[in-house]
Amino acid sequence: MKPVAAAFAKAPHRGQEHEFEPQFGLPERLPASERLLWQGQPLPGLVARRLFHLPLVTAYFGVMLAWRIGAQLQDGLPLLAALRGSLVLALLAAVAIGILATLARLTASTTVYTLTDKRVVMRIGIVLTVTYNLPLRHLDAAHLLPLKGDQGEIALQLRGDTRIAYLHLWPHARPWLFAKPQPMLRCLADAQGVSRLLSDAWAAANEQAARPEAASVPASLELQPQGQVA
DSSP: OOOHHHHHSSSEEEEEEEEEEEBBOOOSSTTTTOOEEEEEEOOOHHHHHHHOOOHHHHHHHHHHHHHHHHHHTTTTOHHHHHHTHHHHHHHHHHHHHHHHHHHHHHHTTTTTEEEESSSSEEOSSSSSSSEEEEEGGGEEEEEEEEEEOOOEEEEEEETOOOOOHHHOOOOOOSSOSSSOBBBEEEETTTTTHHHHHHHHHHHHHHOOTTTTGGGGGGHHHSSSOOOOOO
């Protein structure tokens, strides 16, 4: 393992995951000087709804099936014949919905987000698993998107010219920001709590805890839909 100071002085780094993880969600064990604050995974149901739009796809196929059956009934076919005539479309709909549901579950189960007092680690990928190390000192801001209850998502704004390709991050990227993509912690069960931990860790890592105005920094991340750490 590289020395801590050298490892976190660099820009965010992507490393390929090994088959064996010495520590859950991490390609290497944390050094003794680094403290684990939180680990979590996306909620599968929320991933299905927000990332793969499963309810919308299901509604679309439902409308198509209803329209097809209704059209055949209007043409004079009996109900049983109309149902049989729509069987192929129903099978295609079931396959499409099943694929999306499987992708959502795999996306959630293969993703691990880790927050330490020095960095955010994103282990992502279904077929090719990669790990992104995002030092807190290389984050300019974080944006909290609150959802139902305590659920939500947190986008991380990288500092300066640091950039990770949007397609490399997807679906763990803030939507529609292609020019300068932002890594995003998606579909969290307790985004409010994670935002508070991230805000405090960011302030400490950037040596702002001693400043008089630092006490107001965590509140903006915790309470605002697009609050900034910095």
